[in-house]
Amino acid sequence: MVFSSLFFLFVFLPLVLALYYLVRRCRNLILFISSLIFYAWGEPVYILLMLFSAAVNYTLGLLISRDKERKKDARPALFFSIFINAGLLCFFKYSDFLLQILNSVLGTSLAGPGLPLPLGISFYTFQALSYIVDVYRGETPPQRNFIAFGTYLALFPQLIAGPIIRYQTVSKQLLQRMEGFDAFGEGVRRFVAGLGKKVLLANNIGLLWEQIRQVPPSELPVLTAWLGIIAFALQIYFDFSGYSDMAIGLGKMFGFTFPENFCHPYISRSMTEFWRRWHISLGTWFRQYVYIPLGGNRSGRLVLYRNLFAVWFLTGLWHGAAWNFVLWGLYNGLIIALEKTFLLKRLCRAPRFIGHAYAIFLILLGWVLFAFDNLTAGTHYLQAMFGLSGGGIFDNQSLYYWYTHAALILIALLASTPLGGTFKQRLLERSAPLYYTAAVLSCLLVLLLSTAYLVDAAYNPFLYFRF
């Protein structure tokens, strides 16, 4: 199930909310069971995988902490659980890709299992790993209540697309949390904002990208190619950050506070800054569980570069089981390494617009790598962007695309900056009642429009579904 569907909004969510607030007891159990139903909705078989993962990690967490109490070596249990979690992820997500590599190296033709990817496996595996490592490091006591642990792992608001929540950030909330009108109202606002981002912006801009990506590169003029990749950049941002907003908002409705996941990434002035603003919870995870354990930047230049390579190789691979994602990760890593070495200092001294132009340019080129599974197709698209594919500068089609989407793109660009927040702040300072009225009305308007677009939706993909 996805949040941006009528079934979720008008059937699942009202039922769960009613149950949660009317029963007022066994809240974790209610959340756990509804999360499992949410999870099982599209692919019921994988509910077993989820239960297996919960049971194994729950048991191993207890084992690790017992070993530590008895001053025994807890590393075997730690390694075993890392092996299990990473193994499941590899099997379900990467086995086809690994076999494909093996086949091309050895010239064999082994067929992969061709399994559909279990929803959110990349997200909940990382959550389980964070739990295990935190317990091993003694940063948090193990969770002895299975239902509470299961709720952490399967919690439906963030189950399929994050944010990736470290166990220690929610461990207290799992047993004690404060629901109420304030949190709920806050949650409603976040959720509706996210819904609007996804349904009104991402889906509609995505339609434009879908049309442009189908144009053969030899007929693709420069202006259309750039419009296409801008559309993709906006689609993936509003898709993903919209989903995170909905997750954070839903969390608030149930009394949870999840960490933020996006902070206006497209206003960055360097790649380093971009990654501090884009998918923050993933960056935090890799820093905590890969980069720092490997020695971070404290053991000299060479180790630093090795660590950067490892982190960005894995970041790329995490996004998908294909070479283009690996390449995209390394591309980001390379730029960040250059920035760490000398570029960042120069960028800081340069005028602001240079930083912005530099960052946006590199980010957009990166999205071309990201958008095409097929590297040849990606290369052709890049050629078209620079007028090397014979499609000319522009044609009627590009003019048509530009003027029929100008309003939408403009709204999306404005929405990706902090201007809206500043405006709200100003309004609040000038007149609180006016601000509150405007807020309620705009919430209602977005809800209304989103419902209209969902009722008449032919196109409602979810990009991060594949992760």
Place this chain on the structure above:
Amino acid sequence: MHLFNRILTITMLAFLTVFSLLFVIMPDQDFSESENRMLQKMPLFSWDHLISGKFSLAAEKYVADQFPFRDSWVGIKCAAELLLQKKDNNGVYFGKEGYLLQKPEQADTDVLEENIAAINRFAETLPAQVYFLPAPSAAQILEDRLPRFAESRQQIELQQKINKQLAPYIQLIDTCKALAAHREEYIYYKTDHHWTSTGAYYAYREAGTALGYAALDLDDFTVEQVSDNFYGTLYSKSGHRFIQPDAIQLFMPKRELSCRVEYVHEKRTADSLYEREYLLKKDQYAVFLGGNHALVRIAAQNETGRKLLIIKDSYANSLVPFLANHYDEIHMIDLRHFNSAVRPYIEQHGFKQILLVYNTVSFAEDPSIRKIGVVSDHTVRQ
């Protein structure tokens, strides 16, 4: 702040609850008139369907299809799109002067080439003259009604491809010029992809030279307007809800034509070319010969001694009433529904003239055209 959050909470919960209750209370609809399709009904639960994921898909579709006031929501979306200056939706252009026009898609050249090859082969050894009348789409003829900078290049390319690859022994009847000359008249419906009776008339007049009849003048007809509330396929497909309906006109020859129409597979006969009860239904274009049927035979008392076989799609339905003035017998075969071999049928009835009428777009997409080359009933059924 507290009050504000309270209001927000209540607003949102009320919104969700009201519509989910309405959804439960309001009776399910079977059919959507404006979208012209069957709506998803409540899926029946079964473990098999649950495990395979079919149940959840059907349930989600059920909620979307039976959502309270579905048509109004579609209208709201359309208003928002228009406000944003969008000029197309779901493959339909919002053209000028209230025209909806089918957006030319990148045609599948394989299907097109196979279809041309199939009719070339079909005509090669046939002891009859084959004529091909490709009916152009509105986007091609009414190019000036397209939104600014929108292209209809694909359709022109389609047309050129057909002209070039068609074998010389098939006589091409090109109606583009004739139609374009009358582009200021009401030759295409604004909410439907078909040509109007006026459009079909100009095609009929153009075809006269090739087919060998002296076409009647416009003065030879009385025009009867039978509908002014026709919302066609493009209306359904586009979701555009702020558009004027079309009128349907029938051209009745002043020299009365008496004919008998036999719907062979339906085992039904009629004494009119028009099935007026369709004017009360959604698909009013079916007033022309009752829509598409596998095989229709029209016998008219013209005393010309001429017979014509038409292999066609729905564009022919409004063209045939004109042709009926010049033939004693016209048979219409729709290959999408006709499951026998065409060639034995031709030999059996001794046709000397065979006319293919296809819209260029559907000709480039319709895989059933390949069935035209089948020589015996046995191979069709396989």
